[in-house]
Amino acid sequence: MIQQKQSPLSNLEVWKQWKSEGLLSAKQSLIEHYLPLVEYVVGRLLIGLPKNVSRDDISSYGIMGLIDAIEKFDYERGLQFETYASWRIRGAMIDGLRQGDWVPRSVREKAKKIEDAYQKLEQHYLRTVTDSEMSEYLHITEKEFQHMLQEISVTTVCSFDDPIKEEEAETRLSLMVDEKAKNPENQVNEFYLKESLAKAIDKLTDKERTVVSLFYYEELSLSEIAEVMCLSPSRISQLHSKAILRLRGSLGRWKNQLMQP
Structure with missing residues (x-):
């Protein structure tokens, strides 16, 4: 800072x-x-x-x-x-x-497609899926999958003011701000959100967890992380994108479970 x-x-x-x-x-x-x-x-x-x-x-x-x-x-x-x-x-x-619509619609569609794929496959296998499994599910080669990750890397920057789902008003920040009001339902929801997020982070690969930790907790830039991990900046960008898409998929499953009767 x-x-x-x-x-x-x-x-x-x-x-x-x-x-x-x-x-x-x-x-x-x-x-x-x-x-x-x-x-x-x-x-x-x-x-x-x-x-x-x-x-x-x-x-x-x-x-x-x-x-x-x-x-x-x-x-x-x-x-x-x-x-x-x-x-x-x-x-x-x-x-x-x-x-300003700075990201092409086609790129956002690819990001959504990969996010949905992570959600479905990891819910089915109950584990972290590999790049080859993702590629097979999407009917593309692993090289094409890596290229897609590189393309959508600019869409995985998150804002706390973004809604959890596009059609809803609830934002990520609303789950973090302390309004000094002890609402039992919100406390339960927050507990399960943190638990789901912790489990989702545990399912990330070692490299993905390292990137998330260095970027969001240590506040290193992607180029700095690349130096620390002895990888190329583009590879770090791919790892970051995959981690964020996996986490989004997990939070989406958490939201859907809460809505079930």
Whole structure:
């Protein structure tokens, strides 16, 4: 994470001026202070995007996300603003890109096809399926399967603001935010979601688990992970795509089970 020279949170007066008194000058001060955070998130997100994606466009989306984060952040809860804002900024960037339809429909269809295949095969075999089994199910060669994974690698960047299913309003972030309300049904659902996700991660191959851990927990870039694992960046991208598609399939099964009477 970037280092701030002097955080406004070290002087709560700035946040108080904005939240309690509504001073626009205080809000502007916060925006200007945290603009480097936008550039940090832009740099990480661009690693997995096509070269034709405009950095300026992504930055614009990110600034809107930063403004939204400043407007909604509750400084009195004692949370770290940088972490909260990073989620909002990244989500705003991805939402903006998707509204611009930057990924061809054919690529999204391939991603959905592979995701469904992982879901069906792993539910049938109750284990991690191999590339050869996937290729046979899809009626393509393993080389063609690897090429498909490379094509759809740009679609596997997840936003916490994305819906769990396209036709539903519930987002991934809604399962993580603590609203200080002890809802038994939500607690049970969250428990089974975490359990399903843990089981799904266990079913990943060793290399896929390593990539997921380094990317999402250690916050390494794909090129940095490639150096750590002594593999090519394209191979790391493939492993990341396969892991995300497997996890999506597992979460889809979890959602379907909850809906069954």
